[in-house]
Amino acid sequence: xxxxxxxGLEIHAQLATKSKIFSGASTAYGAEPNxxxxxxxxxxxxxxxxxxxxxxxFAVKFGLAIGAHIxxxxxxxxxxxxxxxxxxxxxxxxxxxxxxGLGQLDIEVGGETKTIGVTRAHLEEDxxxxxxxxxxxxxxxxxxxxxTPLLEIVSEPDMRSAAEAVAYVKKLHTLVQYLGICDGxxxxxxxxxxxxxxxxxxxxxxxxxxxxxxxxxxxxxxxxAIAHEVERQIDVIDSGGKVVQETRLYDANKDETRSMRxxxxxxxxxxxxxPDLLPVEITSSLLDEMRxxxxxxxxxxxxxxxxxxxxxxxxxxxxxxxxxMADYYEDAVNFSDGEAKLVANWVMGELxxxxxxxxxxxxxxxxxxxxxxxxxxxxxxxxxxGKIAKQVLELMWSSEHSADELIEREGLKQISxxxxxxxxxxxLMADNMDQVEQFRAGKxxxxxxxxxxxxxxxxxxxxxxxxxxxxxxKLKE
Amino acid sequence: xxxxxxxxLKIAHLARLxxxxxxxxxxxxxxxxxxxxxxxMSQVDTSDIEPMAHPLDQSQRLRTDVxxxxxxxxxxxKNAPAIEDGLFLVPRVID
Numbered sequence: 001x002x003x004x005x006x007x008g009l010e011i012h013a014q015l016a017t018k019s020k021i022f023s024g025a026s027t028a029y030g031a032e033p034n035x036x037x038x039x040x041x042x043x044x045x046x047x048x049x050x051x052x053x054x055x056x057x058f059a060v061k062f063g064l065a066i067g068a069h070i071x072x073x074x075x076x077x078x079x080x081x082x083x084x085x086x087x088x089x090x091x092x093x094x095x096x097x098x099x100x101g102l103g104q105l106d107i108e109v110g111g112e113t114k115t116i117g118v119t120r121a122h123l124e125e126d127x128x129x130x131x132x133x134x135x136x137x138x139x140x141x142x143x144x145x146x147x148t149p150l151l152e153i154v155s156e157p158d159m160r161s162a163a164e165a166v167a168y169v170k171k172l173h174t175l176v177q178y179l180g181i182c183d184g185x186x187x188x189x190x191x192x193x194x195x196x197x198x199x200x201x202x203x204x205x206x207x208x209x210x211x212x213x214x215x216x217x218x219x220x221x222x223x224x225a226i227a228h229e230v231e232r233q234i235d236v237i238d239s240g241g242k243v244v245q246e247t248r249l250y251d252a253n254k255d256e257t258r259s260m261r262x263x264x265x266x267x268x269x270x271x272x273x274x275p276d277l278l279p280v281e282i283t284s285s286l287l288d289e290m291r292x293x294x295x296x297x298x299x300x301x302x303x304x305x306x307x308x309x310x311x312x313x314x315x316x317x318x319x320x321x322x323x324x325m326a327d328y329y330e331d332a333v334n335f336s337d338g339e340a341k342l343v344a345n346w347v348m349g350e351l352x353x354x355x356x357x358x359x360x361x362x363x364x365x366x367x368x369x370x371x372x373x374x375x376x377x378x379x380x381x382x383x384x385x386g387k388i389a390k391q392v393l394e395l396m397w398s399s400e401h402s403a404d405e406l407i408e409r410e411g412l413k414q415i416s417x418x419x420x421x422x423x424x425x426x427x428l429m430a431d432n433m434d435q436v437e438q439f440r441a442g443k444x445x446x447x448x449x450x451x452x453x454x455x456x457x458x459x460x461x462x463x464x465x466x467x468x469x470x471x472x473x474k475l476k477e
Numbered sequence: 478x479x480x481x482x483x484x485x486l487k488i489a490h491l492a493r494l495x496x497x498x499x500x501x502x503x504x505x506x507x508x509x510x511x512x513x514x515x516x517x518m519s520q521v522d523t524s525d526i527e528p529m530a531h532p533l534d535q536s537q538r539l540r541t542d543v544x545x546x547x548x549x550x551x552x553x554x555k556n557a558p559a560i561e562d563g564l565f566l567v568p569r570v571i572d
Contacts, residue, residue: 017542018543018544019540019542019543019544019545023546024543024544024545024546025544026544032550034554034563034565035563036546038553039549050539050540051537051539052542053541054541054542083570097530130570131564132569132570135561137569138559138566138567138568138569139567139569140566141566141567142563142564273530275531277531278531278533279531279536280537281537
């Protein structure tokens, strides 16, 4: 039987506010346990929530960016369950009246564009963290994260392969960072992904029973977990069994999903409107303000890069995935006097390699866009060769100097002076008559010997085109 | 709709309420009476009335996004039964 995979995603994006969604406690990551958990976050009796304006604005901004309907009135609801890292005994979330309604996002897979529906996005608070290391047989609770604002983004079950799911997650990941509403850090848990997967025979209308996979904190894990889960479900059905609706955890070490012991009645959350919070009203003036504040979005930027800079679709995609990289690129192009293609090669090639190697984000690149642009300018005007430019980039990495200063200081300027090169060639030929004879006898590969010797003599500074031209004509004399 | 003993036990469990076995019957009957009242209200035609989320006819006031709280961990942990390394300690929970 041929199977079709059906995937829907729930993404929790931690909103980049300074304070929590309902209290004035800090949301900064990495603080000492419980030093950023105030009486409201702890659910102390008598405390009341006050909604953070920025969280609302961020949610609206997101909704506008995916062309969604923004609810003029949205309502907070209580999702009731007991767990020690949820001190109030309920999570304040949104249920039947979310702030962001139906929207959409385009993804590209294998050269094809596909539109993925975004069912809704709602505001909610995060829970704390349980530490299961052994505290004398007890569990440690850190509530610093409790009350951190989240935007839960729920997709339609529109994806049909792991590749589509990953493309969608990456698109969202790029988008929330463009909008500046989420830092996107998957390691720190600012951008988390739960995947709903089911399979059905090709042609069947109704969906199969789905399993939800949690704990996916990298794009690679999402892809692997889906692939594994699809295989598991097909195996279950093929061997006469039935897929049960459950939550499964992905174990990256073993590359498998396993069932979380599902607690009895775990899904009976008994939602009801939160009496402590009034409905949230989104005025048309706020909508206008947020619409005006939208930056150029990734898809538009990608298209502009292709047109304005003559880049390929692939290069434009790579350069616009991160807003910071796109900004860096455009700055560098300006400083290079418009060497768009060459700058693209250097940003995606040598610079990215160095950033990866040192595990540095492009925002913190030791080589600024201005300095990289200056370097590319000198390649373009043939002051230095591409090979020497790599040396200069290395020197720039560990200094504050410009390309021009380093080229000057290290004497790296390319030798294009025909007279000087000719003199060196004459001398080299006189010293190596054997090789000259061989070349003239038809062993044309021998030119490599001369190029090598001259590059060695000039420490790579001879202009390669000029050198080749001169050698060809002299050896043939 | 009448509430049965099983419903009472389920609701009590979900709300983590301890109920003595001999109380179950009387809770079932009390809750059933409430449901009767609810059913009575359901008779009213509300088809042209917009459901409200809150009895106050106002919208939520918003707070400017600034950090106002300082670290009060010592004070806030004074009534915790067990703490260590700044953490609250609770009976072991296994997922």
